[in-house]
Amino acid sequence: MTLLIAVFAAVTCTAIWYTSEKARTLKVGLLCWMFWGASLMWLVDALTEYSELRAAYFTPEPADMLNDAFLGLSVLALALVIWIVYVLAKDPLGVVRKSVSDEVSGKENTGAQEA
Numbered sequence: 001m002t003l004l005i006a007v008f009a010a011v012t013c014t015a016i017w018y019t020s021e022k023a024r025t026l027k028v029g030l031l032c033w034m035f036w037g038a039s040l041m042w043l044v045d046a047l048t049e050y051s052e053l054r055a056a057y058f059t060p061e062p063a064d065m066l067n068d069a070f071l072g073l074s075v076l077a078l079a080l081v082i083w084i085v086y087v088l089a090k091d092p093l094g095v096v097r098k099s100v101s102d103e104v105s106g107k108e109n110t111g112a113q114e115a
Contacts, residue, residue: 001065001068001069001071001072002042002045002068002069002071002072002075003039003042003043003045003046003072004072005069005072005073005075005076006035006038006039006041006042006072006075006076007039009035009038009076009079010032010035010036010038010039013028013031013032013035014032014035014036016028017029017031017032025092025093026087026092026093027083027086027087027090027092028083030083030086031079031080031083034079034082034083035076035079038075038079042072
């Protein structure tokens, strides 16, 4: 389940990155690398687990599937949080910089009006 979630996220993210200039500006490529890295990690995990369990690998217990789904979604959420922090720090569109400068200039104007 973790592999499936990571691969779907990687394919979706890559398609968005490839087709959208704005996505490339917003560094969605970083998100693609994280999802493809997670997919590779889960693939190695699946191959290792299959080598131990053989046919039993394909018949997991429902509780194990739910646990794997939560783990996969947690990895997805963590990657999105890392990407958002990166985008806010780099601010490729200048939104944060403009917002902060507007706030600072607004405080200066109210201070000048009070005096």
